Amino acid sequence: MKYDFLIVGAGFAGAVCAERLAASGKRVLVVDKRNHIGGNAYDRHDENGVLIHPYGPHIFHTNSKRIFEYLSAFTDWRFYEHRVKAYVDGGLYPIPINRTTINRLYGLDLNEQATVAFLESVREARGTVSTSEDAVLSSVGRDLCEKFFRGYTRKQWGLDLSELSAGVAARIPTRSNDDDRYFTDTYQFMPAQGYTAMFERMLGSPDIEVRLSTDYNEVKASIECGHLVYTGRIDAYFGYRFGKLPYRSLDFQHQHLSDVERFQTTGTVNYPNDHEYTRITEFKHLTGQQHQGTSIVREYPRAEGEPYYPIPRKENEALFLRYNALAETVADITFVGRLAQYRYYNMDQVVGASLKAAEGLIQGAAISEC
Template structure:
């Protein structure tokens, strides 16, 4: 096994974690990526004004998995960071996810925790079964909050109504009766101290790993035979769209630098569910803790065309993916792993977990 080379397609989380695990086990690994950089969508860099920005929108690391946090700690130091988000409704900014403060501020109330729980119980529209994202939200917070915070945001983000999306999309967003205004409540919440790209550089820094950028899998596939391929790209592309395209949602990013402003907004991300064509604005200095005279922000415009970012969670898409998955099972010398290859709306920590599991599986087979 040790004189064979494994080709890894994609230098994001799935590919880089696989590369490191295989390299540490003595395998030779060649990593390719069609982009001119490593780190996939987590790629960050200094913009032309010297502010560290996330090129492909904000990436906030959070996990309950101690094993995953410890694994990544081999490649980076951390900066503790708890992400906070506000949602703007009728020109006023509210804590989001919805908590007790959101209710009190929005409706001019003075609820305690029990009062907030009773409020949700009173306004919720019980749904049975809970099958769609609309069901999830109406079941939890009722129609008014659904229409103010969720309905139009979802339409912008996905180009679909919440009633057309599987329940899991909305289930990612909690509703709270306390005043916790953190976006995530995971045990481990931190940002790589020197940025994501530096963490990936450390992960790929191994004598058994070679990296080739700005190269397309189709070209390499034609010219080389590899003993094994780890494929982290879109699974439908691997099979030349035999059954048609799997739907993905993309984003257009509008980066802006404000030289005269130390701060643009109070928190890392502000959602605009009902106004503007963009869904949210993120200000990077909140995330990174960087000191700089100016500040850099990004607006996100969801769209259908462009790089695939989000698998679209609908029953018919899942059925189409299952057909591709059956083809994948017949590819004995290929491992499919990651958000695009597994058509899963993974968080970063979940991709790391999936890659560690796939690497373990591969190495046990090769042993």
């Protein structure tokens, strides 16, 4: 059978493109080497009946009304504001750092204005903010940097703050009030029936065929299609011609506690200085599921394994740009998604990039048919 589009990957990027293209009347084939849809956002019930995220917590948040309304066509939502605490010096403190964090950590009683003054007094001015160390020190000073950021970064990235681009640390704000939400986006929700159910609806069109446990490289010669949408590693597509783009991986160690209804007070607890793992997430906070037991996951960063996080360094971006330039010379292929664009995208950013890519493909198809 001939397809208008072949899409490699059934995660957010692939599913959004497939849904939009099928809605425009195109015949689409989606292949994925894993045995499930949803990519890293895939969720399932464990053997004890608790809904878990096998690839670590995925919390949806966005400021884009358009993206939220688009996904709302495929899921009902559960309102959820994620909260994170950091285990530091034997205590649990809100992260991002806020007024509560500072008052409890230092035994102070600062109001909001005094908290602003405190942060101003401990900041280390940087003429140029080029690294994550520059960003953190110029924001919260050295003591808070050492307590909350340096150790976590070293574990997560295998690099010191001084070796990472400033944008990594810029993702986490500092607050002078008591707002302890991890995100402040307008729309903060979780799919009420889970991510997998949402993906099933996105890929449910009769004009979409999905083949799982299918390696694109093993079947590409036998599939006839008009255009390829590739959401995998851009360096892998080109046979690592210029070398591999660096990634950090994770080892997820899941555990079920049958006699514990709640393991921790927030969805996630970070461990910047203790243990080999970076954080523990308890899924029932995220999903709102009622269950007599609970399931948690510990995340251990690794240098090798599945590619989860592009490592934001100048030399890595330069290598990606070489691959991107090569991609622009190849006809009838669109590269989209975190792996294909070597970007530390949030889920809503992947959806936005994929909607844009699909719209361009649909418009191009319409022009070619005129």
